[in-house]
Amino acid sequence: MLKSCEIKEFTLSMDKKLYTIIVHSENFAGLLNQVTAVFTRRQINIESLNVSASSIKGVHKYTITAWTDKDTIEKVTKQITKKIDVLQAHYFTDDEIYQHEIALYKITTPTLEEKPEVSKVIRKYNARIVEVNAVFAIVEKNGMSEEITNLYEELRQLDCVLQFVRSGRVAITTSCFERVNEYLADREAKYRQSKHQEL
Structure with missing residues (x-):
């Protein structure tokens, strides 16, 4: 009979699917190593990694794919978001992106x-x-x-x-716009509001 730990491992392997993480960041040296280290610490193999300039000047886009389960991909995405130069990070399944x-x-x-x-x-x-x-x-x-x-x-x-x-x-999301646009607009609005309060 299977032990409880073996059953858990089997269940987790059955739940694994290919996720795509899209990260938007400012273009600073060393960030790529920080991002890949998040996967290394959790012993997750990166299937593919693509880095390029985004549609927003000064912002780069990382497209990362990995086989894992939903709980793990949520934790990985949160860890990446905490990096100081990362603007936003989101994960997607194949039906949420082109x-x-x-x-x-x-x-x-x-x-x-x-x-x-x-x-x-x-x-x-x-x-x-x-x-x-x-x-x-x-x-x-x-x-x-x-x-x-x-x-x-x-x-x-x-x-x-x-x-x-x-x-x-x-990859691009199937939504009408990139979420990072909303984030940057919100950040700009908060910055202007804080400047206005200082006056």
Whole structure:
């Protein structure tokens, strides 16, 4: 029979799903290490990490994915929010965001020319060849994570993949605006109010 601790671990593993954390922060050195350390301390593997400038000047956006349970992702998000340079952090499930990836596949040109199946697979996944020479061709695929993985697996089975690289997830929420806009507007309003009270 299973012990109570084993039952608990099994239940937690069943509750795990892929969460996306979107973090907005000011662009200061060292913050990335602080954010990833939160995951390391809880022994959570980061599946993908994408950092870029946001739509707001001076604010950067971190998009992080990880497999975990709801209780843990809530705690992780709260810990990240407490970091001094973090403006906001929120977690989302896949049905709350629109997400995308880009991937590049370097494949052998001789195999591409000799095996019609290679071209068929590329067309099947709506990928496109963006560069080709006598030695290799580069295939570009934009889309969902599963499609990118499946295309790689099918090309690999045709023994033509030389290199493969993917961007990691980029995501936007399905709401009409980013929550950080509200946060910054509220912070600006409070700042003006405090200045007015000082006069």
